[in-house]
Amino acid sequence: MQFQKFSRTGLMVSRLCLGTGTFGKQTDEAEAFRVFDKAADAGVNLIDTADMYPGGGTLAEVGSSEEITGRWLKGKRGSFIVGTKGGGPMGSQQWDRGSSRKHLLDAIDASLRRLDTDYVDLYQVHMDDAETPLDETVEALDIIVRSGKARYVGVSNFLAYRLARAIGRQDTLRLARFVSAQPRYNLLFREIERELLLLAQEENLAVIPFNPLAGGLLSGKYRQEEKPDTGRFSPEVGQFGAMYVARYWHQREFETVGRLQDIAAETGEPLTKLAVAWILANPTITSVILGASRTEQLTDTLAAADYALDPELKVKLDELTAEYRRGDATR
Numbered sequence: 001m002q003f004q005k006f007s008r009t010g011l012m013v014s015r016l017c018l019g020t021g022t023f024g025k026q027t028d029e030a031e032a033f034r035v036f037d038k039a040a041d042a043g044v045n046l047i048d049t050a051d052m053y054p055g056g057g058t059l060a061e062v063g064s065s066e067e068i069t070g071r072w073l074k075g076k077r078g079s080f081i082v083g084t085k086g087g088g089p090m091g092s093q094q095w096d097r098g099s100s101r102k103h104l105l106d107a108i109d110a111s112l113r114r115l116d117t118d119y120v121d122l123y124q125v126h127m128d129d130a131e132t133p134l135d136e137t138v139e140a141l142d143i144i145v146r147s148g149k150a151r152y153v154g155v156s157n158f159l160a161y162r163l164a165r166a167i168g169r170q171d172t173l174r175l176a177r178f179v180s181a182q183p184r185y186n187l188l189f190r191e192i193e194r195e196l197l198l199l200a201q202e203e204n205l206a207v208i209p210f211n212p213l214a215g216g217l218l219s220g221k222y223r224q225e226e227k228p229d230t231g232r233f234s235p236e237v238g239q240f241g242a243m244y245v246a247r248y249w250h251q252r253e254f255e256t257v258g259r260l261q262d263i264a265a266e267t268g269e270p271l272t273k274l275a276v277a278w279i280l281a282n283p284t285i286t287s288v289i290l291g292a293s294r295t296e297q298l299t300d301t302l303a304a305a306d307y308a309l310d311p312e313l314k315v316k317l318d319e320l321t322a323e324y325r326r327g328d329a330t331r
């Protein structure tokens with residue numbers, strides 16, 4: 001495993017992070033523990049969870065990923081850097097979501113209870129909340145840091161201009177500053193290269209992207225005409241599955257995956273490994289968040305950590321997927 005400095009903090013994190021988005025729905029606790037063990041054995045020291053996980057979870061199911069994570073961490077909390085997120089829907093009241101002071105201060109306490117820990121290393125706003133003034137959100141996060149409940153704060157799913165504004169308010173108000181961004185990024189979704197990554201370079205923000213395999217599409221295991229009954233693109237995960245179909249289940253994406261598979265075959269490496277290695281080859285990326293519903297899925301993606309992507313191959317992959325730099329915020 002390789003390690004990288006986490007923004008301007010004193011932390012070194014593994015270049016691969018373990019995501020827990022399937023734990024508690026697609027992945028039961030016993031299998032989740034095996035996934036954790038396999039990632040830890042490979043040297044992963046960074047864990048990503050969120051209060052609203054598992055992905056596609058009902059209100060009765062949300063929170064179970066943090067609970068499973070807390071149980072696995074028992075006795076080894078000090079050996080891992082744990083990040084969670086708040087802001088997603090956690091109850092039926094209007095204020096059970098979003099980035100208001102009321103919700104974030106409740107949400108961090110609930111996350112700590114589920115994780116069975118006194119603090120998280122990284123507390124992230126899961127998504128931008130246009131209804132709450134930025135000042136209210138950054139002040140609430142500052143309280144969370146000063147109370148010792150989180151060591152650092154970050155964002156996820158923010159457009160670059162909103163993150164730039166938020167950092168500006170934190171500096172002006174002398175509040176705890178965001179140290180990281182968690183955006184969606186993969187060979188089929190490269191929108192962040194246009195602005196967010198430039199902001200991250202300039203502000204020395206850690207970037208920990210999620211969705212490196214486009215939900216599994218970049219494994220090449222799907223055929224467009226055969227919609228699956230189980231997994232990320234299926235009704236098994238409710239609306240979440242429908243969202244993934246809307247994002248990626250298109251002829252253009254399937255054709256690109258076919259061409260990427262041809263390149264992978266030429267190199268003799270699985271496309272899953274190349275897809276993760278391609279993200280790691282970007283020097284602005286700190287750590288890639290891997291997702292797995294089953295332990296064996298991690299074999300190829302974990303192997304990307306010690307695989308140096310040939311610069312010519314990187315150019316080939318960059319060129320083949322250049323059209324996905326344009327992005328489409330509606331997908």
Ligand SMILES: NC(=O)c1ccc[n+]([C@@H]2O[C@H](COP(=O)([O-])OP(=O)(O)OC[C@H]3O[C@@H](n4cnc5c(N)ncnc54)[C@H](OP(=O)(O)O)[C@@H]3O)[C@@H](O)[C@H]2O)c1
Nearest residue numbers: 019020021210211212213214215216219231232291293297
């Ligand atoms: N901040 C956010 O808004 C946000 C959003 C999403 C995720 N995340 C975080 O990022 C993590 C990773 O994101 P992601 O799950 O979307 O990553 P991803 O790598 O794009 O997708 C992971 C999924 O792909 C399939 N897969 C993985 N390895 C495979 C392999 N070797 N062969 C075939 N299929 C394979 C599995 O789904 P199936 O078994 O169902 O096919 C797995 O759950 C999550 O766990 C979560 O912690 C954050």
